[in-house]
Amino acid sequence: MKRDVLSALARLALALFLLMPLIPLAIWSVAHGWRFPALLPSELSLAAWSYALSPVSGVVGSLGLTFFIAAVTSVIATALAYPAGRALGRLRFPGRSVVLVLVLAPAVLPAIAVALGLQGLFLRMGWTGTIWGVVLAHLIPALPYPTLVLTAVFARFDPHHEDQARCLGARPLQVLLHVTLPAVLPGLRTGAVLAFLISWSQYLLTLSIGGGKVQTLPLLLFTFATSGRNDLTGAVAMIYVLPALAFMALLLRQRSKTAPLPNRTDR
Amino acid sequence: MRPYLMLAPLLFVLCGLFGAALGLTLMRSFRYLPAVGLTEPDLSAYTAILTAPGFLESVALSVWIAVGSALLSAALALATALALRQAFVGRGILTGLIQVGLAVPHVVGAVGILYLFSQSGAFARMAFQAGLIDGPGAFPALTNDPYAVGIMLLYVWKEMPFITLILLASLQRIGPDHEAAARSLGATPWQAFAHVLLPMLMPSLLAATALVFAFAFGAYEVPLLLGAHAPEAVAVLAWRSHTDVDLAARPEAMAMAVVIAVIAGGMLVALAQLLGKAGWGGR
Numbered sequence: 001m002k003r004d005v006l007s008a009l010a011r012l013a014l015a016l017f018l019l020m021p022l023i024p025l026a027i028w029s030v031a032h033g034w035r036f037p038a039l040l041p042s043e044l045s046l047a048a049w050s051y052a053l054s055p056v057s058g059v060v061g062s063l064g065l066t067f068f069i070a071a072v073t074s075v076i077a078t079a080l081a082y083p084a085g086r087a088l089g090r091l092r093f094p095g096r097s098v099v100l101v102l103v104l105a106p107a108v109l110p111a112i113a114v115a116l117g118l119q120g121l122f123l124r125m126g127w128t129g130t131i132w133g134v135v136l137a138h139l140i141p142a143l144p145y146p147t148l149v150l151t152a153v154f155a156r157f158d159p160h161h162e163d164q165a166r167c168l169g170a171r172p173l174q175v176l177l178h179v180t181l182p183a184v185l186p187g188l189r190t191g192a193v194l195a196f197l198i199s200w201s202q203y204l205l206t207l208s209i210g211g212g213k214v215q216t217l218p219l220l221l222f223t224f225a226t227s228g229r230n231d232l233t234g235a236v237a238m239i240y241v242l243p244a245l246a247f248m249a250l251l252l253r254q255r256s257k258t259a260p261l262p263n264r265t266d267r
Numbered sequence: 268m269r270p271y272l273m274l275a276p277l278l279f280v281l282c283g284l285f286g287a288a289l290g291l292t293l294m295r296s297f298r299y300l301p302a303v304g305l306t307e308p309d310l311s312a313y314t315a316i317l318t319a320p321g322f323l324e325s326v327a328l329s330v331w332i333a334v335g336s337a338l339l340s341a342a343l344a345l346a347t348a349l350a351l352r353q354a355f356v357g358r359g360i361l362t363g364l365i366q367v368g369l370a371v372p373h374v375v376g377a378v379g380i381l382y383l384f385s386q387s388g389a390f391a392r393m394a395f396q397a398g399l400i401d402g403p404g405a406f407p408a409l410t411n412d413p414y415a416v417g418i419m420l421l422y423v424w425k426e427m428p429f430i431t432l433i434l435l436a437s438l439q440r441i442g443p444d445h446e447a448a449a450r451s452l453g454a455t456p457w458q459a460f461a462h463v464l465l466p467m468l469m470p471s472l473l474a475a476t477a478l479v480f481a482f483a484f485g486a487y488e489v490p491l492l493l494g495a496h497a498p499e500a501v502a503v504l505a506w507r508s509h510t511d512v513d514l515a516a517r518p519e520a521m522a523m524a525v526v527i528a529v530i531a532g533g534m535l536v537a538l539a540q541l542l543g544k545a546g547w548g549g550r
Contacts, residue, residue, distance in 0.1 A: 007350070011361060014347060018364040020424060021379020022371065024389050028382060036387040036403055037395040080277045087273035099274060101539045106285050108478065108535040110485015112502035113528035114285060116509050116521055117292035140285045147277065201372035203488040204506070218374045218488070225378045225492065237375045248370040252363060
């Protein structure tokens with residue numbers, strides 16, 4: 001009995017720990033003058049939210065920009081990762097392990113190791129300060145994730161299903177659309193979401209390539225955070241975090257729906 | 268030929284962006300800039316950063332942050348993964364919450380840690396209300412502090428769930444049979460864990476820990492928000508030298524970037540070997 005209570009408490013502590021930094025941000029976003037040593041704000045206000053959502057603050061425009069860059073990065077990264085993941089997952093060829101290390105490298109090497117050289121390179125091409133330059137820069141840390149996920153997915157994929165479809169007269173495009181893609185869809189989705197989140201959270205590469213002209217939400221949030229307006233920082237942080245959390249929740253629901261499928265094909 | 272054609276688009280982008288950026292960094296760190304007439308590569312940027320006092324202190328600080336974050340996250344993740352293995356009410360909610368950290372950007376988490384642990388933050392207020400301190404200044408400096416406690420708190424919060432997810436996946440793959448066999452042969456629960464389960468978990472645990480080391484070592488925006496003024500984390504110092512008005516500092520910034528890449532690259536080599544052991548390489 002005592003053990004049950006203890007483990008329930010441990011689980012509660014873990015849940016609180018996982019949500020920990022988001023709690024003060026959420027409270028600050030609706031607080032009005034919340035000074036030390038008050039545990040909770042004495043007055044609530046929606047002023048920070050209405051300023052953050054008004055066109056003057058530029059937060060909504062920045063949200064759209066951040067979303068656009070992350071979506072484009074995710075689509076390009078997943079498209080490049082698809083054939084590469086299939087080759088790495090299904091085929092054995094000389095140099096495979098070298099390619100795997102090369103694919104892993106941008107995820108392991110910190111952004112600062114690339115940011116300086118990349119800025120020099122993009123300055124020469126005239127790509128700094130542009131949205132497309134930032135997308136290209138975000139591709140570097142984003143690419144490893146869909147590639148590694150699809151490598152693992154294709155390693156488990158049975159190509160005989162494709163052969164069967166072909167024997168039954170399916171054309172290559174039909175095989176792709178009706179056999180291959182549905183089979184690897186969960187991996188494709190996971191890889192795309194991970195690439196999206198990598199771009200969505202990117203700070204240093206946006207700063208170095210965007211050069212202050214491409215103001216994504218993390219850069220804007222940093223400006224608010226260092227200006228000492230905690231209520232505005234809280235509201236912008238909530239606006240920044242909620243779409244990513246919704247995205248993640250969607251992925252989890254989809255995954256639990258599709259999870260029983262592999263068992264069915266085992267039979 | 269076929270695998271290489273399938274890999275070509277990815278490798279073209281990776282080498283064209285990532286490879287070219289690293290190559291340019293390397294060239295400039297040796298002060299080799301033909302465009303401005305510097306055609307004799309030399310090591311002066313490296314000797315400059317290695318003899319100036321600030322750089323090595325920054326490297327030491329970043330290694331401290333990386334080691335502390337990686338070990339604490341790994342230990343907590345191991346305990347969490349083992350606890351989450353059993354079925355209980357609310358397990359689904361907890362595994363869902365674990366994914367929250369993956370979706371929350373570093374900047375957001377860092378500001379949250381600041382509002383919790385700073386000297387006027389939530390915990391300082393609780394300590395004051397409980398009568399433990401008599402003012403904000405009496406609360407220990409846990410953010411912008413010389414020991415980088417705030418930075419490590421952020422990384423443990425952010426990366427502990429990441430390692431936990433990797434461990435949960437390996438635990439599922441391993442299954443309960445090996446431990447059960449050990450128990451039926453007379454092993455105590457601790458022996459079954461230490462001699463059977465832990466060695467099987469080790470490759471993925473070490474690989475995940477190496478990744479966290481690399482993430483925390485290259486931290487930029489987190490120490491900018493949560494770090495002390497001096498010494499700075501090595502990525503902060505490198506970027507500041509790079510944007511210095513004194514153009515002579517540029518090759519030094521490039522040399523710092525190369526040193527950072529080499530240290531993180533060491534982690535990459537270790538990781539590649541661990542993943543090979545975990546069954547990623549051959550087969």
